[in-house]
Amino acid sequence: MKIPFVDLLAQYRAHQAEIDGALRDVIESTAFIGGRFVKEFEESYAREYGIKHCVSVANGTDAIYIVLRMLGIGPGDEVITTAHSWFSTAETIGQTGATPVFVDVDEFYNIDPARIEAAITPRTRAMIPVHLYGQAARMEQIQEICLRRGLQLIEDCAQAHFATHAGKRVGTFGVAATFSFYPGKNLGAYGDAGAIITGDDELATRFRMYANHGQLKKHEHQIEGVNSRLDGLQAALLSKKLPHIHDWTRRRQAVAELYRQQLAGFEPVTVPECAPGSTHVYHLYVVRVPNREPLREFLRDRGIETGVHYPTALPFLTAYRARNHQPQEFPRAHHNQDTILSLPIYPEMTEEMVTYVVEAIRAFYGK
Numbered sequence: 001m002k003i004p005f006v007d008l009l010a011q012y013r014a015h016q017a018e019i020d021g022a023l024r025d026v027i028e029s030t031a032f033i034g035g036r037f038v039k040e041f042e043e044s045y046a047r048e049y050g051i052k053h054c055v056s057v058a059n060g061t062d063a064i065y066i067v068l069r070m071l072g073i074g075p076g077d078e079v080i081t082t083a084h085s086w087f088s089t090a091e092t093i094g095q096t097g098a099t100p101v102f103v104d105v106d107e108f109y110n111i112d113p114a115r116i117e118a119a120i121t122p123r124t125r126a127m128i129p130v131h132l133y134g135q136a137a138r139m140e141q142i143q144e145i146c147l148r149r150g151l152q153l154i155e156d157c158a159q160a161h162f163a164t165h166a167g168k169r170v171g172t173f174g175v176a177a178t179f180s181f182y183p184g185k186n187l188g189a190y191g192d193a194g195a196i197i198t199g200d201d202e203l204a205t206r207f208r209m210y211a212n213h214g215q216l217k218k219h220e221h222q223i224e225g226v227n228s229r230l231d232g233l234q235a236a237l238l239s240k241k242l243p244h245i246h247d248w249t250r251r252r253q254a255v256a257e258l259y260r261q262q263l264a265g266f267e268p269v270t271v272p273e274c275a276p277g278s279t280h281v282y283h284l285y286v287v288r289v290p291n292r293e294p295l296r297e298f299l300r301d302r303g304i305e306t307g308v309h310y311p312t313a314l315p316f317l318t319a320y321r322a323r324n325h326q327p328q329e330f331p332r333a334h335h336n337q338d339t340i341l342s343l344p345i346y347p348e349m350t351e352e353m354v355t356y357v358v359e360a361i362r363a364f365y366g367k
C-alpha cells in the first residue's frame with residue numbers, strides 16, 4: 001500500500017466541480033487582486049471565527065511580521081516565543097529588528113507556561129505562543145501572564161484553525177492572531193495565502209494599510225508598507241473550502257483516535273496527549289520513538305511517508321548560532337528534536353491505512 005504524508009489531490013477530487021467553478025468565476029470576472037472574492041472570504045472567515053475583522057495577506061509569515069510591525073515592535077525589543085516551531089515564528093521577530101527569546105516546550109509540545117516568567121526582562125514587549133501540531137497552547141495561563149506583565153499577546157494559529165482552549169477558539173485570546181493557508185495546512189489554498197484576525201477596529205485598519213503599500217485608498221500612501229495580498233483565485237478557493245473545515249477536522253480527529261487506540265500500550269511509541277482544556281485539530285500526528293531514522297527508512301520501504309517537525313529546535317538553528325544556546329537551556333525541545341516523528345494524517349485516511357501504518361511500526365520494533 002502507498003501512504004503519502006498528505007494527499008491534497010484526494011480533497012480536490014472530492015470537491016472538484018465546486019472548486020473548478022469557483023476558479024472559473026474569478027477568471028471570468030478578472031478579479032485577480034482585491035475585489036469581491038477577497039472581500040467575501042475575509043467576511044466569511046471572520047464570521048465563521050466569531051471575530052470582528054479578518055485581514056487577508058499573502059502568507060502566514062507576512063501575517064506575523066505585519067502584526068509585530070503595526071504593534072510598534074522593533075529594535076531593542078524582546079519577543080518571547082516557543083523553542084520549537086516552524087522558523088517563521090522566530091524569523092519574523094528578527095525581521096522587525098527585535099530579538100526572539102525562546103522558552104522551552106511543555107509535555108504537549110507547546111510553550112511551557114511555567115517557564116515564561118523567567119524569560120521576561122524590562123525589554124520584553126510581546127509574546128507569540130504557537131498552537132503547534134494543531135493543539136491549543138494553555139492560553140488561560142499565558143493570557144494571565146501577558147495581562148499581568150503588560151505584554152502584547154499574538155497567537156500563531158498557522159497549524160490550529162478552530163482549535164479551542166477552555167471552550168474558546170485559539171486566535172481570540174490576544175490582540176491579534178495569524179493564520180497560514182499554505183496548501184498542506186488544515187485549511188489550504190493552491191499557493192501561498194494567509195490572514196490576520198483581530199477584534200480591534202484601529203489595528204485591523206493598520207494591518208490592512210501596511211499590507212497594501214501603506215495605503216487605504218489608491219495613491220494615498222500614509223506610511224511605507226509592504227505588498228502582501230491574498231489573490232482572488234486563492235480567496236475564491238478558500239471560500240469554497242471553508243464550509244468543510246469542521247468536517248475535515250472531525251475526520252482528522254477520528255484518524256488520530258484510531259492511531260491512539262491501535263498504539264495504546266505499545267511501549268516504544270509515545271502518542272500525543274491533550275493538555276487539560278485544550279482541543280487538538282491534528283494538523284500533524286506527532287509521536288516520539290527511539291531509533292527514528294532506521295524506522296523512517298523501514299516505513300519508506302513499505303510505501304509509508306513520514307515527516308519530522310522540526311528536526312532542529314529554533315535555538316539550535318544555524319541562524320542563531322552566535323547566541324551559543326546550550327541543550328540544558330531547552331531540555332524538552334532538545335530531546336524532542338531527535339525523537340519526534342510525524343505520521344501521515346489527513347481527512348481522507350481510512351482505518352485500513354492507519355492499521356497498515358501501525359502494523360509496519362510494530363513490525364519494525366518486533367524484529
Ligand SMILES: *Cc1c(COP(=O)(O)O)cnc(C)c1O
Nearest residue numbers: 059060061086088158159180182
Ligand atoms: C506554516 C506556518 C507559518 C507560516 O506560514 P506560511 O504561510 O508558510 O508563510 C508560521 N507559523 C507556523 C507555526 C507554521 O506552521
